[in-house]
Amino acid sequence: MDDRGRGLDDLDEADIAIVRLLQAHGRAPNAHIARELGLSEATIRKRIDRLFQDEVIKVTAVLNPRKTGYATDVLIGIRVEPGTLLEVGEVLAAMDQVVYLGYVTGRFDILVEMLFRDDEALFTFIERELPSIGGVVSTETSHVLRTGKINYDWELPAEFGPGRARNGGSS
Numbered sequence: 001m002d003d004r005g006r007g008l009d010d011l012d013e014a015d016i017a018i019v020r021l022l023q024a025h026g027r028a029p030n031a032h033i034a035r036e037l038g039l040s041e042a043t044i045r046k047r048i049d050r051l052f053q054d055e056v057i058k059v060t061a062v063l064n065p066r067k068t069g070y071a072t073d074v075l076i077g078i079r080v081e082p083g084t085l086l087e088v089g090e091v092l093a094a095m096d097q098v099v100y101l102g103y104v105t106g107r108f109d110i111l112v113e114m115l116f117r118d119d120e121a122l123f124t125f126i127e128r129e130l131p132s133i134g135g136v137v138s139t140e141t142s143h144v145l146r147t148g149k150i151n152y153d154w155e156l157p158a159e160f161g162p163g164r165a166r167n168g169g170s171s
Contacts, residue, residue: 006054008160014039016160018047019057023155026059065115072116073144076130077108084135085109091133097125108140 011019014037021033030048034041051057065071080088085103089110093101100113116122122141130139 006050006056008056008156011056011160014043015047015051015056016156018044019051020156022048022057069117070115072118072122073147074114074116074122075142075144076112076114077140077142078110078112079107079137079139080109081135081137088133088135113144 017037018033021028021036025032030041030044033039033048034044037044048057065073078088078092089101089103092098092110092112095114097114097116098112099115100111102111103109104111114122114125116125126139126141130136
């Protein structure tokens, strides 16, 4: 195993079952999970601790932007000058409005999702702040009208179900 710790392919059926239960009920007590899986509470606690330690799972409170006054959600595709990719990305990533930043291939070099209080705040960002970032060649902004799914809705693929083979081998 390398220094990145365990990944999904390294988890056994009990770990996968724990992850699935936590995804369905994030505040489920260890005693409840233990009863559901027929394991001891101590075993569940140790397994959950290891899942945290290996950074397979994390706990976070997720805000609903529309309930917090940040209803203007945009995706901005950004092209940058050669040699400035990471520098531009670091500047953007440090901004409070950025909720996602990815270095991508294709038409853009960077794709960011940003949240603003309103269209006026977005306009100010596009008009004043974005052009001041050195290395930006061009941008394309898309206003997200409605979100159908966001990343914390992602669930383990069916391939990580009971009886699956671990590490591509047979069980």
